[in-house]
Amino acid sequence: MPRVAFVPFTGFRIREREMLELGMSLPGLQQRAAAIAQLPALGLLTLAGMTPDHWDSTYHEASGADESLADRIASEKPSLVAISALTASVDDAYRFSAMLRWRGLRTVIGGLHATACPDEARQHCDAVVVGDGEPVWHDVLADAESGIIKPIYMARVPFDLRQAPLPRYDLLGTRRRPRWTVQTQRGCPFACEFCGASRLLGPFRTKPTERIRAELDAIASRDPHPLVELADDNTFAGNRNPTALFEALDAVDARYFTEVDWRVGEQPDVLAGLAASGCVQVLVGIESLLFRYPGMGQKDADLSRMMDALAAIQDAGVAVIGCFIVGCDGETRQSLDKLARFLDDCPLADVQLTVQTPFPGTALYRRLEREGRLIAERGWSWHTLFDVAYRPDTMSVEELEKAFRDLVCTVFGPKPTQRRTAIRRRVWRNHPKLRPCVSAHCSST
Numbered sequence: 001m002p003r004v005a006f007v008p009f010t011g012f013r014i015r016e017r018e019m020l021e022l023g024m025s026l027p028g029l030q031q032r033a034a035a036i037a038q039l040p041a042l043g044l045l046t047l048a049g050m051t052p053d054h055w056d057s058t059y060h061e062a063s064g065a066d067e068s069l070a071d072r073i074a075s076e077k078p079s080l081v082a083i084s085a086l087t088a089s090v091d092d093a094y095r096f097s098a099m100l101r102w103r104g105l106r107t108v109i110g111g112l113h114a115t116a117c118p119d120e121a122r123q124h125c126d127a128v129v130v131g132d133g134e135p136v137w138h139d140v141l142a143d144a145e146s147g148i149i150k151p152i153y154m155a156r157v158p159f160d161l162r163q164a165p166l167p168r169y170d171l172l173g174t175r176r177r178p179r180w181t182v183q184t185q186r187g188c189p190f191a192c193e194f195c196g197a198s199r200l201l202g203p204f205r206t207k208p209t210e211r212i213r214a215e216l217d218a219i220a221s222r223d224p225h226p227l228v229e230l231a232d233d234n235t236f237a238g239n240r241n242p243t244a245l246f247e248a249l250d251a252v253d254a255r256y257f258t259e260v261d262w263r264v265g266e267q268p269d270v271l272a273g274l275a276a277s278g279c280v281q282v283l284v285g286i287e288s289l290l291f292r293y294p295g296m297g298q299k300d301a302d303l304s305r306m307m308d309a310l311a312a313i314q315d316a317g318v319a320v321i322g323c324f325i326v327g328c329d330g331e332t333r334q335s336l337d338k339l340a341r342f343l344d345d346c347p348l349a350d351v352q353l354t355v356q357t358p359f360p361g362t363a364l365y366r367r368l369e370r371e372g373r374l375i376a377e378r379g380w381s382w383h384t385l386f387d388v389a390y391r392p393d394t395m396s397v398e399e400l401e402k403a404f405r406d407l408v409c410t411v412f413g414p415k416p417t418q419r420r421t422a423i424r425r426r427v428w429r430n431h432p433k434l435r436p437c438v439s440a441h442c443s444s445t
Helices: 015-023 027-037 042-051 067-075 087-102 114-115 117-122 133-148 209-220 242-251 262-266 268-275 303-315 333-344 364-370 399-411 415-429 434-442
Strands: 002-009 056-059 080-083 108-112 128-129 152-154 181-183 227-230 253-261 279-287 318-324 350-356
Touching: 002 042, 002 067, 042 056, 042 080, 042 117, 042 133, 067 087, 080 133, 087 108, 087 114, 087 117, 108 114, 114 128, 117 128, 128 133, 133 152, 152 181, 181 209, 209 242, 242 268, 262 268, 262 279, 262 303, 268 279, 268 303, 279 303, 279 364, 303 318, 318 333, 318 399, 318 415, 333 399, 350 415
Parallel strands: 002 056, 002 080, 080 108, 108 128, 128 152, 181 227, 227 253, 253 279, 279 318, 318 350
Antiparallel strands: none
């Protein structure tokens, strides 16, 4: 029987030493790092779900290029090893692929980074999947079984989510998972300059509710009160009627987290259904107090209007995590001090701070490359969202690094973290379904 081993590279990464030490000591960052590490790799589980029955499948989460894991996988004698990695972990994935190939195994790499950099990726593996993996997966397996695998596999048309298979959640084993992932759409109707998310895989598409319900039912059979993270770029950005999605989430008694934009607070039909269907937190990109990124479309608005909409979301019992990007064009120490003062008095239940990161395939990457501002000696492992991989226009690299560390210390110190914890508790008192035990669990989302 042929066998495929699925290996996702997971976990939270920071490269710069002082920033790494902060990440290990500040409770707010520790909580989000733990949340990221807990997420199953939905892309590979989905491919496993459409793998033919005569194939055997195994699943191995990897945090780095580990010789012992390579030995363990080699002992299974797989016909193919499928690897996924984001930009920050792709160098580890390349090293691990080399370990496996040295042991005589064939590897295939896919995901966002491989899609943006297929020529680079093919130097480190036997095959690269560019774009959606589902349309070409049967071809990859058939070729692996025949012994003649192609260097590049690329779908001719975007994958139709009406054909989405049920992910192989059973490959995660019997250990209880703190959280689960479900994708209700792929891509995003907006084209924000910095965005390196799933819009790189193709156009915006929504998954039919019956497929979402089947996935939620499969999760509920393993966890009667699941905590779910929707693997969407902007869940309510399209034109679908949200009622059916809310009903599907409510039916399995899920508590869930997702990413939306501020306009949800001005959409009564969405706002009314969020908490009632089990939503406990949403991540909203405010992005910057200083700079409006190209491509934001209808998301672009005055800060006061955005904050009023976010207040409406929290009044409905759903905590808002405000996401801010540090290091845009025009950023100075003074602008970051202004952001620190804003966040010190900010009514949002939580905050996420990231450094502007030029991911390959994005308009931001192309612009900074044209301007000669990418730092060649800082490779993909610096593209972590917390490290500086480009030259700012008004600050030195070192000045931005220090200013970001100082901002992180201010925003995620004990007192501000306690203040936001109290805000979350107040918000959740208005939540119609949140149980006290889940409140404690969700606080680390």
